[in-house]
Amino acid sequence: MLNSIIEVLSLGFMQRALVVGLMVGLVAPTIGIFFVVRRYSSLADTLAHISLAGVAASLLLGVAAIPAALVVSVASVLGMEQLREKKILAADTITPLFLFGGLATGVVLLGLAHGHNVNILNYLFGNILTVTSADAVNIIIIGSVTLLITCLCWRQLFAISLDEDTARAAGLPVGLLNRVLAVLGAATIAIALNVVGVLLIGALMVIPVLAAMQFKVGFTRTWLMAVVISLLSVKIGLLASYFLDLASGGTIVLVNIGFFLLSTLCAKIVKN
Amino acid sequence: MRITKASTIIEAKHLTFTRNDEEVLHDFSFAIHEGDYVGVIGPNGGGKTTLLRLLLGLEKPTSGGIKILGGSPIKWTVRQQIGYVAQRGGSLDNQFPATVEEVVKAGRTPRLGWLGVWRKTDTCAVDKAMKEMNIEKLRERPMSRLSGGERQKVMLARAMAAEPKILFLDEPVDGLDPQSREDFYKLLRSINKRGVTIIFVSHDVHAISREAGSALCLKHQLVCHGNKSCHIQGTQLRDLFHETHENLVHHHAT
Numbered sequence: 001m002l003n004s005i006i007e008v009l010s011l012g013f014m015q016r017a018l019v020v021g022l023m024v025g026l027v028a029p030t031i032g033i034f035f036v037v038r039r040y041s042s043l044a045d046t047l048a049h050i051s052l053a054g055v056a057a058s059l060l061l062g063v064a065a066i067p068a069a070l071v072v073s074v075a076s077v078l079g080m081e082q083l084r085e086k087k088i089l090a091a092d093t094i095t096p097l098f099l100f101g102g103l104a105t106g107v108v109l110l111g112l113a114h115g116h117n118v119n120i121l122n123y124l125f126g127n128i129l130t131v132t133s134a135d136a137v138n139i140i141i142i143g144s145v146t147l148l149i150t151c152l153c154w155r156q157l158f159a160i161s162l163d164e165d166t167a168r169a170a171g172l173p174v175g176l177l178n179r180v181l182a183v184l185g186a187a188t189i190a191i192a193l194n195v196v197g198v199l200l201i202g203a204l205m206v207i208p209v210l211a212a213m214q215f216k217v218g219f220t221r222t223w224l225m226a227v228v229i230s231l232l233s234v235k236i237g238l239l240a241s242y243f244l245d246l247a248s249g250g251t252i253v254l255v256n257i258g259f260f261l262l263s264t265l266c267a268k269i270v271k272n
Numbered sequence: 273m274r275i276t277k278a279s280t281i282i283e284a285k286h287l288t289f290t291r292n293d294e295e296v297l298h299d300f301s302f303a304i305h306e307g308d309y310v311g312v313i314g315p316n317g318g319g320k321t322t323l324l325r326l327l328l329g330l331e332k333p334t335s336g337g338i339k340i341l342g343g344s345p346i347k348w349t350v351r352q353q354i355g356y357v358a359q360r361g362g363s364l365d366n367q368f369p370a371t372v373e374e375v376v377k378a379g380r381t382p383r384l385g386w387l388g389v390w391r392k393t394d395t396c397a398v399d400k401a402m403k404e405m406n407i408e409k410l411r412e413r414p415m416s417r418l419s420g421g422e423r424q425k426v427m428l429a430r431a432m433a434a435e436p437k438i439l440f441l442d443e444p445v446d447g448l449d450p451q452s453r454e455d456f457y458k459l460l461r462s463i464n465k466r467g468v469t470i471i472f473v474s475h476d477v478h479a480i481s482r483e484a485g486s487a488l489c490l491k492h493q494l495v496c497h498g499n500k501s502c503h504i505q506g507t508q509l510r511d512l513f514h515e516t517h518e519n520l521v522h523h524h525a526t
Contacts, residue, residue, distance in 0.1 A: 037368055155388045159381040162370065166358055169328040170382040170434060171351030216414050218371035 008242055016136045017128045017238060021252070023143040024188075024195045024204065025234035029212075029226035030150055031188045032205030034181055036213070037161050043077075043182070044202040046095050047189045050076045050102030052198045054190075055123050056109030065123070066138040066190050073186035076102065081179050126197030126249030128238060139191045146187045153180055158219060195234070196249035203253045208233065211260040214267035229259045281306045281438060281469050282327065286336035289322055296322045299336070300494035304471065306437075309464045311484030312473045318491040320473045321359075324442050327471070328356060341437065352382060355431030355439040355468075357424070359446055364415065372410045372418070372426050376402055379430030401432040405459060421452025428459060439463065441472040445479070457483050 008014050035044055054072030058065040080098055083089050089097070110120055122130060131139075150157070160167040160177050168174045185205075192201045212225035237252030244251075282304040289297040297319045304310055314320045325331040326338060329345030343350045364375075379401070380394050402408050405425040410418065418426065424444055431439060441460075445453040460483065464470050474480055480487050489495040 037365070152388065155378070155381045155384065155390075158370075158374070159378040162368070162375060162378050163358060163364055165325075165328075165330055166356050166430075167378075167382070169330060169351065169354060169356040169440075170379070171348050171354075172382050213367065213369050216416055217369060218412075218414060219369050219374050222369040 004243070005239060008239070013129055013131075014238075014242065016131050016133065017248075018235070020131050020136050020139050020191075021128055021195055021234040021238050022231055023139055024192045025230040026227055027143045027146050027188050028192060028201075028204040029208040029230045030147065030223065031181075031184050033209045033219075033223050033226060034157050034161055035185060036206055036209045037219075038181075040181075040185070041202060041206050042095055044185060044189065044205050046080075046099040046102070047073050047077060047182075047186050048198045048201040049099045049106070051186075051189050051193060052106030052123065053102045053109060055193065055198075056106045056113060059113040060109055064134060064138060066135060066142065066193060069193055070142065070187060070190035072102075073189055074183050077182040077186050078179060081175075081182055085175060122197070123193060124197050124199055125247055126193070126195050126200065128195045128248045128252075129242070131194050135194055139194070142187050142191050146184050146191075149180065150184060153177065157181060196252055200249050200253050203256060204230070207253070207256040207260055211256070211263040214260075214263040215270070216267070229256070229263070233259055279306050280304070281308070281341060282471070283339045284327075284336065285338075287323075287326065287333050287338065288335045289319070289326060289331065290334040291322075296492065297326075297490070298493040300490070301336075302488060302494060302497045304469065307464070307467050307469055309460075309470045309483070309485040310472070310488055311480030311486070312471060312488045312490065313475065313477060313480050314490045314495070316475065320475075320490065321442055323488075323490065324440055324471070324473050328354065328440060352434070353437040355379075355434055355436030357427045357431050357439070357441040357444050359442045359444075366416050368415060370415050372407060372413050372415065373398070373402075375415060375426055376407075376429045376433050379433035383434055397435055398433050401429040404432065404462070405429040419452070420448050421455060424448065424452070424456055425459070428456070432463065436468065438469045438471065441470070443473055443475070445474075445476075453479070 009018065032044070035041055051069040051073045054069035055065045057072065058068030061068070076098055080094050083094050084091055121127075156167075156172055156177055157180075159170075159172055160174050164174050188205060189201050192204055196204050208226040208230035209222070211229050212222045215222070215225065217225070233255040234252055237255040238248060240246065240255065241248040241251040280303045284303075285301045286299050287297055287301065288295065288299050312320050312323060322331065326333055327340065327345060329351065338345055340350050341353060345351070376398050377394075380398055381388070383397075384390065384394065399408075402411065405428055407422065407425050407429055410422060410426070415423065415426070428441075428444070439460075444460075445456050448456065457479070460470055460472070464485075472484070486497070488497050
């Protein structure tokens with residue numbers, strides 16, 4: 001078995017898949033923890049659906065999908081924040097409007113791109129094994145920048161997550177930090193497109209964090225545990241999908257859910 | 273011995289605030305001096321929390337103006353000198369994964385600057401705040417495993433970690449048992465003794481009467497602001513609360 005794993009890992013496409021998967025596995029819970037504690041999980045889904053419009057546009061224009069998804073998601077999320085802040089539309093109106101608007105735009109554009117030999121399933125459900133070298137470079141660059149910005153703003157993001165009013169009263173630029181977090185979320189979704197696809201990206205950001213939260217430890221420890229769970233899920237899911245000939249995105253998310261159930265059980269045993 | 277008059281630290285002039293065409297606060301003015309311990313009292317919906325939010329710069333007055341430490345409440349240098357303890361620990365969810373130390377450290381974050389470099393002075397300020405609130409032993413404990421009283425002490429430590437000149441509190445002891453309330457008020461007294469100006473919102477007449485140096489009573493407008501001495505009659509309290517309370521009497525050192 002070990003020999004088979006070593007043999008598989010020596011394959012070029014598998015190495016690319018592993019590097020990309022581990023980068024996404026690190027970034028997703030790092031941003032996801034802020035989304036979960038701030039109850040922004042629906043924003044992750046909205047951004048994922050919007051990114052489909054970016055992917056479709058890239059296919060029509062003949063440009064790389066990941067940067068296109070990033071540009072469309074960032075522009076949309078900044079627009080959403082602006083509408084929310086100026087109170088032009090009610091907060092619970094903005095999210096579904098952008099979610100369905102993004103999805104509908106994506107579907108229409110994909111229809112127009114029908115003759116471009118598009119495998120839409122790869123973007124809906126992900127296929128990490130089809131990641132190209134160019135995709136890998138984009139993912140590593142965007143992922144590294146996302147991690148760097150998060151690292152620099154970590155304390156500020158934590159403070160506004162605890163309590164926005166207290167943070168604002170103390171002088172933190174809450175509006176700006178909210179936008180930074182939303183853009184980081186958009187970047188995470190853009191790089192996770194190939195790994196789990198539009199429909200499962202939210203799971204990669206949320207489930208490892210929920211699993212770690214079962215242990216009721218501090219914020220930093222919860223983040224560390226979520227990262228470990230996420231990285232293990234990507235690695236196990238990737239190998240399982242290869243050996244069992246399963247869809248990679250779905251397998252990774254199912255392994256994540258397995259870890260969540262295991263964490264819940266362990267936390268209960270520890271508590272008792 | 274020469275007695276110098278304390279300087280004005282908060283000044284509100286002709287303050288009016290309207291929300292959805294309804295006047296929440298109507299044209300009132302007051303001044304608070306350095307080192308004061310002021311209780312803001314009034315019935316539910318009377319505008320207490322709105323006044324606090326205006327003073328914190330979280331809401332903008334419809335007309336009139338506020339000056340804190342000589343500047344606007346939204347000025348960054350002013351906000352750096354303000355501490356705030358929200359009602360029931362603010363919006364902090366019981367499931368929020370954070371330890372006591374992490375929460376107290378978050379209170380120091382606005383003082384760190386953009387790169388967020390943590391210095392020795394920051395550690396000292398956090399340790400000092402935790403020691404003062406007597407929560408050092410809880411340092412590693414998750415917030416979800418604290419009692420209501422301990423939780424509010426942590427919130428107070430978070431505010432004090434920024435070493436503020438003015439401390440605002442919104443019904444800080446709401447929902448706490450009598451002993452926890454007494455412990456909390458004791459901490460506020462010691463903070464005030466160090467020269468920190470305290471403004472706390474409450475609907476507890478007895479607590480304001482016992483703890484605060486002066487009272488700011490409001491019900492959409494200023495009913496009474498006790499500066500040197502404030503004596504609110506039972507009839508005024510009835511008018512404020514639509515129920516009978518004992519007289520609220522403040523005696524101040526002259």
